[in-house]
Amino acid sequence: MISTDIKNICCIGAGYVGGPTMAVIADRCPSIQVNVVDLNENRIKDWNDSDLSKLPVYEPGLDDVVARARGRNLHFTTNIEESIANADMVFISVNTPTKIKGVGAxxxxxxxxVEACARQVAQCSRGNTIVVEKSTLPVRTAEVIKSILSSPQRDNRNSGELKTFEVLSNPEFLAEGTAIVDLENPDRILIGGESESAVEALANIYLQWVPNEKILRTSLWSSELAKLTANAFLAQRISSINSVSALCEATGADVREVANAIGTDSRIGSKFLDSGPGFGGSCFKKDILNLAYLCRYFGLPEVAEYWENVVKLNNWQQARIAQLVVQKLFGTVATKKIAILGFAFKADTNDTRESPAIMIAKDLLEEGAEIAIYDPKVNNEQIKKCLALAENKEDLSQAYKTQDAMNSEGKWSYKNDVVSAISGADAIIILTEWNEFKSLNWESLAPLMRHPAWVFDARAVADKTAIRCAGLNIWRVGDGSK
Structure with a gap:
């Protein structure tokens, strides 16, 4: 019999979802012991570091939450088997990347x-256990988990009784950069399941700080599909406004004025109408492509094509920005220095997964540019992995430019601040909306660049008038004014 009184939780996966989510649960539910487990020893070490600035996930407010709960009822460990065995409830919060080969690649x-986690839970758990899908999963993945868990498993430490399991879907709806706020004051909590007692056991945890009216109880399949659909709709809005931004630039309109006008319509609303270099992060592209795959699998090719076009438009926007840089710099960026300000996919996070900066940087490197990259929260090792290229600090702008150099692939280097990134640069591209980039002193920065110099503001966060007064040319996304 499943108990609704949960005393011990195990979360498999100490990443962007598992770590912050469990930290908030532990903070708000001091009577529950929460163990976050992971095979990555370095990640667990960072979660346990006394220096809270070294947490593997950067989120505003996360360090305070961890400081309050860690060591009291929040624990980070590599002892997976014991943590599962002691748990009344196990969250599966592991990566579900897009397949790169095989069926559905x-x-x-x-x-x-996910399968590996289900098998480990089946093997190590004791008695009655609630298994919660926290990872973003395709519809009917719960069937896979239930099939593994339903295989006869006996608990040798409990008189040989058969183990019992209930599976729930509890997708996260976090926006990176505001994850702690989203967890502490969510729009909704979605719980899908077939067992009322299991659903209520999880609901009772959230009820410690979330009003009951915000807790939505659905079937397993509706819960799984709702997560994919929510991300698809949000990404669709970004691609839609970015398509309009290109039209604004061609016609003389300003996409911010257009967005404000349509956003005041209560049927549309103002959120996710900021034009930029496109969406990034771990979920949007992956979830849309998965949704498209499911549509084709179930014989809905027209629906699949509709959602695929959202991703195609996003890729086009990033390629368009890179092409604009080349065009404005007299048709070539070979051996020219370009400063990229911001490499995280959005502000207030150190996450670079599917960041627009990756594709834009790679396109410019292919054109032979020398790129200097600065981001306040992303380090050079992370950038190196994203670009799959070794850092090269040779300064081509100062080197003797042979014909071979002019024809070679570009180079990139990591910089520790804005000044070193833009010194000697022909152009600046703002790709992440960090507050630091909103208040730059253009009068003092302009003399450091090689003129005629450009600022490409892909986030529309810089002071356009100040940039022009400093003698710099500016392109701002969605701004058709001359």
Whole structure:
């Protein structure tokens, strides 16, 4: 019999979702012991570091939450088997990347880690256990988990009784950069399940700080599909406004004025109408492609094509920005220095997964540019992995430019601040909306650049008038004014 009184939680996966989510649960539910487990020893070490600035996930407010709960009822460990064995409830919060080969390659989710977790839970758990899908999963993934868990498993430490399991879907709806706020004051909590007692056991945890009216109880399949659909709709709005931004630039309109006008319509609303270099992060592209794959699998090719076009438009926007840089710099960026300000996919996070900066940087490197990259929260090792290129600090702008150099692939280097990034640069591209970039002193920065110099503001956060007064040319996304 499943108990609704949860005393011990185990979360498999100490990443962007598992770590912050469990930290908030532990903070708000001091009577529950919360163990976050992971195979990555370095990640667990960082979660346990006394220096809270070294947490593996950067989120405003996360350090305070961890400081309050860690060591009291929040624990980070690599002792997976024991943590599962002691748990009344196990959250599966592991990566579900897009498959790169095999059936569904390029669209379907790779569920190998979810399956591995289910098998480990089946083996190590004791008695009655509630298993919660926290990872973003395709519809009916719960069937896979239930099939593994329903295989006869006996608890040798409990008189040989058969173990019992209930599976719930509890997708996260976090926006990176505001994850702690989203967790502490969520728009909704979605719980899908077939067992009322299991659903209420999880609901009772959230009820410690979330009003009951915000807790939505659905079937398993509706819960799984709702997560994919929510991300698809949000990404669709970004691609839609970015398509309009290109039209604004061509016609003389300003996309911010257009967005404000349509955003005041209560049927549309103002959120996710900020034009920029496109969406990034771990979920949007992956979830849309997975949704498209499911549509094709169930015989809905027209629906699949509709959602695929959202991703195509996003890729086009990033390629368009890179092409604009080349065009404005007299048709070539070979051996020219370009400063990229911001590499995280959005402000207030150190996450670079699917960041627009990756594609834009790679396109410019292919054109032979020398790129200097600065981001206040992303380090050079992380950038190196994203670009899959070794850092090269040779300064081509100062080197003797042979014909071979002019024809070679570009180079990149990591910089520790804005000044070193833009010194000697022909152009600046603002790709992340960090507050630091909103108040730059253009009068003092302009003399450091090689003129005629450009600022490409892909986030529309810089002071356009100040940039022009400093003698710099400016392109701002969605701004058709001359």
């Amino acid at each position: 390029g669209q379907a989710s790779d569920l190998r880690w």
